[in-house]
Amino acid sequence: MSLIDLSLCELRDKLAARELSAAEATAACLARIEKTEPEVSALLSVQAEAALAEAKALDAAGPDPDRPLWGVPVTVKDVLTTRGLATTCGSKMLKNFVPPFDATVVARLKAAGAIILGKNNMDEFAMGSSTENSAYFPSKNPWDLARVPGGSSGGSGASVAARQCFASLGTDTGGSIRLPAAFCGTVGIKPSYGRVSRYGLVAFGSSLDQCGPLARSVPDAAAVLKVIAGHDPRDSTSVNQPVPDYEAATRCCDLQGLRLGLPEEYWGEGVDGEVLASCRAAVDAAVAEGATVVPVKLPHTPYAIATYYIIAMAEASSNLARFDGVRYGYRAPEAANLLDMYKKSRTAGFGDEVQRRIIIGTYVLSSGYYDAYYRKAAQVRRLIRDDFDRAFEHCDVIVGPTCPTVAFPLGQMTADPLKMYLMDIFTISLNLAGLCGLSLPVGLGEVSKMPVGLQVFGPSFGEERILAFAGALEKVLPGLPRPAAV
Amino acid sequence: MKINPDDMARIANLARIELSPEKLALFAGQLGDVLTYMDALNAVDTADVRPMYSPVSHHTVTRPDTVVKELARADILAGAPEDDGAFFIVPRIV
Numbered sequence: 001m002s003l004i005d006l007s008l009c010e011l012r013d014k015l016a017a018r019e020l021s022a023a024e025a026t027a028a029c030l031a032r033i034e035k036t037e038p039e040v041s042a043l044l045s046v047q048a049e050a051a052l053a054e055a056k057a058l059d060a061a062g063p064d065p066d067r068p069l070w071g072v073p074v075t076v077k078d079v080l081t082t083r084g085l086a087t088t089c090g091s092k093m094l095k096n097f098v099p100p101f102d103a104t105v106v107a108r109l110k111a112a113g114a115i116i117l118g119k120n121n122m123d124e125f126a127m128g129s130s131t132e133n134s135a136y137f138p139s140k141n142p143w144d145l146a147r148v149p150g151g152s153s154g155g156s157g158a159s160v161a162a163r164q165c166f167a168s169l170g171t172d173t174g175g176s177i178r179l180p181a182a183f184c185g186t187v188g189i190k191p192s193y194g195r196v197s198r199y200g201l202v203a204f205g206s207s208l209d210q211c212g213p214l215a216r217s218v219p220d221a222a223a224v225l226k227v228i229a230g231h232d233p234r235d236s237t238s239v240n241q242p243v244p245d246y247e248a249a250t251r252c253c254d255l256q257g258l259r260l261g262l263p264e265e266y267w268g269e270g271v272d273g274e275v276l277a278s279c280r281a282a283v284d285a286a287v288a289e290g291a292t293v294v295p296v297k298l299p300h301t302p303y304a305i306a307t308y309y310i311i312a313m314a315e316a317s318s319n320l321a322r323f324d325g326v327r328y329g330y331r332a333p334e335a336a337n338l339l340d341m342y343k344k345s346r347t348a349g350f351g352d353e354v355q356r357r358i359i360i361g362t363y364v365l366s367s368g369y370y371d372a373y374y375r376k377a378a379q380v381r382r383l384i385r386d387d388f389d390r391a392f393e394h395c396d397v398i399v400g401p402t403c404p405t406v407a408f409p410l411g412q413m414t415a416d417p418l419k420m421y422l423m424d425i426f427t428i429s430l431n432l433a434g435l436c437g438l439s440l441p442v443g444l445g446e447v448s449k450m451p452v453g454l455q456v457f458g459p460s461f462g463e464e465r466i467l468a469f470a471g472a473l474e475k476v477l478p479g480l481p482r483p484a485a486v
Numbered sequence: 487m488k489i490n491p492d493d494m495a496r497i498a499n500l501a502r503i504e505l506s507p508e509k510l511a512l513f514a515g516q517l518g519d520v521l522t523y524m525d526a527l528n529a530v531d532t533a534d535v536r537p538m539y540s541p542v543s544h545h546t547v548t549r550p551d552t553v554v555k556e557l558a559r560a561d562i563l564a565g566a567p568e569d570d571g572a573f574f575i576v577p578r579i580v
Binding site: 097098099100101192193194207233236237239300302303305306307309310317321324325326327328329330331335336337338339340341342343344346347350352355356358359360361362363364366373375376377378379380381382383385417418421433434435460 | 494497498500501502503504505509513516517519520521523524525526527528529530532535536537538539540541542547549556557558561562564565566567568574576577578579
């Protein structure tokens, strides 16, 4: 087996045993980037020299048992700040922005010994489901270059699937980790709100955003989650609870007696036949190992998208007010006065989808409409959370398709924003409720031969539970081959 | 819901974004479609439901009031479109 096909955990163990050097691992990934990047376009920047220098420094110092990702090459979504390395958020607005500080999750990766190869492409300011909203270029799906990798962490999904790195950090406001994970055939974890620090994560929807890993297996993703999770005094919404050994959780249990909740709203109309078939086969595999199936109801599901987009756009319009051409980012030349400078800078710096969301957010928060939209959505949000609380009284985890379809062709959805928003139907409720979830690849669609993701929902701070289930299920599923197109 | 161009222009001004007449018309149509979709929430009875603004409980987090100099002024100003070595410079306000 070639180095790049090792799992993250296998690589880590070989590095620790000095069977491989960090420089070898880094060089292998950089070579792979050189080979695949012209086709998949997963990265906005690559820091080859700095990464190799870091790897050589690690090799000179020797493995350190206190650094759990010692020598492991990773990539990071370009919405997370990296000290001295450009952080664009996929936007022209931040084209030349070089942050003077690391996001807490980036600092934790570095402290754990991970080597950051570069920054992943994304939908501008994480707004999108296909990575076609990047102001730079669209990323491609390594399974079929004519299809999208999903979004908004599409560069992360494509990078991991193309074996450019062993894991990537993405962010998830309404499905932006789980959707690209499903479309690219990787594992992606959306941690519970408050589990992972958001310090240095350029804010989109502050009550929804979470950072999490994409990787090629459940234990690999769990190993990264363990490093980035935990309380951070710099993020007042991060919760001070101990971080369990997530990787151990993935190997702890079998499926005997586990109760799987299947929400009727997620398993019927509107889901493509091949997606349903792959997800049902995965559930059948779990049942064959002793799990039981429990029907559950999430009756407010039909209202989730409207609720989500009101809240997310309201929060976005408020968060993105900071981009005014004063302290960082793009400033339009030749403005007549300060107001003119704000307007010209924001108009030239933001792409269409970002402008659209800021405007809708401004509308729903504007005088006379606040109660009808924002407050109403916040009330329905509680009802959606209550649905989950009731469902979890009857089951251990909830499972359903991550997305109604497999990855769609580039350009298919761009003309109709609302149609694109509907792709998030199964992922957004989790962010509204603040719960944890992951997407697990369960096979290739019979017709499209594209990856299908099964989504596993857990209660708030129930990461161990979903990882135990997904780890056990992953073992009994056949697994995916290397993506066909790269 | 129909959004007329005047409403659209008012909202764009609040958002500090300039829209060309073509984009104004395009966004007005799309905003109308999205708002119509969002109006579906009116079918949900939310009398007596407490709004949920965040998944974690809201309380004020405090820390000791001590000065910590983590970043140098020069590093912060390095990202600014215009500065004079000490402050951010903006177009004349008054």
